[in-house]
Amino acid sequence: MRKIDELGIFWVDGHENDELQGRLRFDPEEDGIKLNLIGTFNAVNPNEEDELIRILGWIGKDKVTLENCFSVGTSQSSPGIQESSYRANAILVGHHASEPSPEFQSATVSLSNLSNWIDRTGINRDMNLDGEDDNQKVEFKYHLTPLDREAFRFSGGEVALHFAWETKGDQRHSVTLRHWPTLKITYNERRSLRDIQKDIGLLESLLSLCTGVSTSIDKLVLQRPDIRVTMISGEDGPDEQPVEFLSQPLKYSDPLERKSTPRHRMLLTYDEFGGIEAVANWLDTAHRFRRALNSFTSIWRAKQMFAENRFLNVTFAAEAFHRITQGGSYMGSEEFDRLLQAYLESTPKEHHDWLLGRIAYGNDLPLVKRLRQLAGRSSPATRILIKNKGQWAFLLSRVRNELTHVGETTRSFGGSELVYLTESVISVVRVCMLLECGVDAERFRSKADSYALTWYKPRLERALDIVRRDLAS
Known part of the structure; x- marks a missing residue:
């Protein structure tokens, strides 16, 4: 993602005659989009911090x-000259x-790492050797063969794999x-920027x-068909x-400093x-569980995260x-509704909200059963990693409960x-x-x-043994 540090002219949307000169800065590795202006807009109050404008x-x-x-x-950095500053969520x-x-x-x-994934x-490169010993000549030739585009339809349109290329250098001393x-x-058809961001997030x-x-x-x-390049x-x-869309990422590193992921x-x-x-x-499919997916992938997107938060x-x-x-429930929904109604009829009306808050979701499967079923579904890939699905699910659900319901006697666990308990859940869920x-x-x-x-x-085996002993003590 490119950096921006440019001088320009700016105005509030709908007030083209109220222009100010300023400096726009953006660095994906720093802390957001910054706009510093000489003067203040007449159209808006520069001290209205809660008002969002374009x-x-x-x-x-x-x-x-x-x-x-x-x-x-x-601010006022010199006599008689007032400056105003803004932050933006995104740049087009x-x-x-x-x-x-x-x-x-x-x-x-x-996307970063896409080249390694596609491979x-x-x-x-062609190398030719001509001659022998001191008179040997080496000739290198590099050439680019275009790769075919791949495309497939989905419910909203088409997704395609393309290959881009560029050259840099003075053609005399260096060429990249x-x-x-x-x-x-x-x-x-046209989609809102918000919806497009959701799809890009899925990728x-x-x-x-x-x-x-x-x-x-x-x-x-x-791009869209009615927004055209302007000629001279x-x-x-x-x-x-x-x-080009630019927005501050949660975690970003310079492409030149990245390490490629071995296949x-x-x-x-x-x-x-x-x-x-x-x-x-x-x-087409991942939209259904996007909220769970976002929470799951936060472990990779965050710059830092405590071990407890990562596990939770x-x-x-x-x-x-x-x-x-x-889904899944302890009993049928109709049977549970009859039971809940019986409880409500036996409870004073002023305590109904409290009772519903306590047991309205009481028919849901407990975490231990959900983890066991997920481990069962992922078993083609995780059968060697997780041998005893029931024991693994039981220990992890106990740890989650201990970390969630904090009290004076609550156990703590080593980072x-x-x-490694977290890594095991990651392995199971990503496969599922x-x-x-x-x-x-x-x-x-x-x-x-x-x-x-x-x-x-x-x-992981050692971590499970330690946790098992801690819970039993």
Whole structure:
């Protein structure tokens, strides 16, 4: 994701004649989108911190739209010159949005680690050796062979795998040739920016589930047919205008400082997952359990997280995912409703709210049963990691209850033990989520003894033994 540090002119949406000069800054590794202006807008009170506004402007030759801006006050750095500062939630570079909620019809995203997951390149190197010893000449040739586009339909449109390329350098002293994959969603009709972000979030989550590492957006370009490139004459050109979306990520690192993920550490590669057809199916299916998925993938997206919070996040996600996809109850709903009504009839009316708060969800399956069922469903992949599903589920549910219901005599658990208990839930749930979206269980059978699933197996066994002793003492 690119950085911005540009001077420009800016105005509040709907007040084009109230322009101010200022400086727009954005760094994905720092703390948000900052706009510093010389002067204050007449259209808004710079001290109204709770009011969200849209600010439009120009930086160089680019139109910019700053969405959901709020004031962070004014200052006076020199006599007679007042400055105002704003923060924004997002930037659209290349477009002045006019509708209340911006809409687009396609989104092209570059994601960190996508190249490793796809593992395809059109770059080839040929080396020729001519002559012998001191007279030997070495000739290198690099060439780029375009790779075919892959596409598949889903309910909302089409998702496609593309390959982009670029060259840099002065062609005399150095040349850099880059080739990388992108995913493009083209919708049947315009979609709001919020809905598009949800779909892009699903692609990020999918990549994290398959690779086991955090994923971030490197570039997101939005387009729609009626937003065209502006020609020098001021007329609309034949091509759609690329509109780049920028927003502060939770966790981001410079691409030059990243370490690539070895493929043996991945749960599923792109081809093992099922290719672009499986990606389309994921977009259709994963919306159903998106809230559970967001809680689950927070362990990768957050910069830091305490071991206890990490454990609670994944067990909450496991419980929510099971409730959404499998449901389950202790007794039939009609029988439970009759029982609940009997309790209410025997309870004073002023205590009805209290009673409902206590037992309205009492018919839900307990966590221990949900974990056991999830472990059973993931067993093609986790059968070697988790031998006794019942014992594993019992211990983890006890730990969750101890951490949730804190009291004077509540037990505490070591951070190391919680780390590996959490990893075991991650292994189970990520497999179940991928199975839910149509991945064939047979693809996981060969993964049961893979490094991606068993790298911590001895440590998990030790953690379970320690927790078992602590709970029994």
